Amino acid sequence: MAQITVQIMSFEVVKAVNPTKATNIKALAESGGLTSVPSEYTFTTNPNDQAEANDPEYSIPTIDFSLLTSGSPDQRSKVLHDLHKACEEWGFFMVINHGVPDKVLKGMISVCEAFFNLTDEEKKEFQGTSNVLDPIKCGTSFNIAIDKVLLWRDFVKVISHPDFNSPHKPVGFSEAASEFSKRTREVATELVNAISETLGLESNYITKAMNWDQGLQLLAANYYPACPEPDRAIGIPPHTDHGLVTLLIQNDMGGLQVQHKGKWVDWNAPPNAFVVNLGDQMQVLTNDKYKSVWHRAVVNSKATRISIAVPHGPSVDTIVVPAPELLEREHQEPVFSGMSYKDYVELQQSSKAYMKPCIDFIRI
């Protein structure tokens, strides 16, 4: 009987969701008495697809950033070798000793938490429109105009480059986000230069070809409250990221899983490391050599998880094509047709590409 009451109650809360009046999962999770996942949020995963914990085959590649920027020539070439392997075999790696102070990372997580703690009324101002490239946008799920299953996730996204944007609330958000985005971008630039070298190209090849100076950088913060039945809901379903590289930090809760050799691998990065993954534009540029990798965010029953994903891409008007220098050297035909980054992002977030590999739309 109690069970039925709860289900009806949560159904009523969820029914209030509509594209113009977005409610949020934080409010639902905190409303008390929620003992099961409401049907609109039901998303089940297959436990047999999970990688064995501690299997060395699934041990995560780690890149020591300090050796890349200030190691001896031998140390640097060893890191470049590891980076090449990580890009080719995983598309995901962890970056340690990156030099961004803990204070900057923790400061960013804490202002994001404060943002999610604003009242619904206060957040409404930052809801944005249906334009996927709104400078500031917040909401719940992925895109409630097209979602068939609601996600156990609220989000706030801001464009931080080429122009820096920030909500004016809560106090301190803008300062923390500005410092965090600047420092994170410096690390991303070094990594992209190093990735260029691992491809046998000039270190500034990618940044030049992608108009990096005007490149898009987003701060996308995710809020996943504790969930009463974590196996029956999902924070973010399997997807690849649209840009070149994404750098991600999280509070001390895990939840990111990466697909590797057909299994889902738990990614337990320490809070002061960056988790880096390659995005679709890197796969296009390298003509499938370095692939963007499928990943997802699962939820847990213990505590709120916050992650901040920072995708870095070309400038929005760059038409991304496989690098002619690589095609020539490898005697390959291009396997992707060109598309502007802006069109790609819009396509990826449209109903046409919902839960589908967006990159297949431009595969020749």
Ligand SMILES: O=C(O)CCC(=O)C(=O)O
């Ligand atoms: O929260 C996470 O760990 C994953 C987030 C993510 O994949 C994204 O925002 O694109």
Ligand SMILES: [Fe+2]
């Ligand atoms: Fe992602």
